[in-house]
Amino acid sequence: MALGVLESNKQISIHCYDNWRATKVETQKAHEKSNGALNIEAGQDTLPIVKRYLEPFSAVPIHFHKGNIINARWPEQQQIGLYIDDAAKKAHTFRHMLHTFGPHWVPGETILVLMDYWYFQKKDDASFRFQHDWITQRPEHFSYVEERIEGGSTAILKYTQVYDFGKPKNWIRRLLG
Secondary structure, eight states: OHHHHHHHTSOOOEEEEEOOBOOHHHHHHHHHHTTTSOOOOTTOBOHHHHHHHTGGGTTSOEEEEESOGGGOOOOSSSOBSEEEESSOOSHHHHHHHHHHHGGGBOTTTOEEEETTTTHHHHHTOGGGOHHHHHHHTOTTTEEEEESOSTTSSOEEEEEOSOOOOOOOOOHHHHHHO
16 A cells, blocks of 8 residues: 555555554464564564564655554544455444544545455354445445455445444433434
8 A cells, every 4th residue: 555655646644553462363374474584472562563564665654543443533634545444343343433434435436445344254153244234235335346355355345425424322322312
């Protein structure tokens, strides 16, 4: 993504949201995919590693937001042209992402890369269906660019029509109706 921004010669910011803490599974993947060149430990802060790998793209404004994804906020009023989500597997998190980032999507332009769109098929767990079902219940607002990437869990969609994402309801509003 940073390479594309660099080559575009446009002043486009990239925002990355993550805990930046390696899980045991991520440590194994890093070791395997790097042929043993990258050894990280479970619980290790990975942000310094990511920043080191992104040094060749220092001309691109990359903003790192560290913490639990449920606390994510969009810090700017600018529009979002490309939204990549690899965190919102369940309803609570995906709703938060929709309310936080959705109002900044541009109809006919914003591309969504939902990396857990088909995840429910891998886990055979209905609690992972929310993201997929929410999108498919709104076909006038989203169209497939790529329904499924190489048999994995990822789908690429285009946001096609304005949707009123509203404001998230807190438990008091739900209680009072």
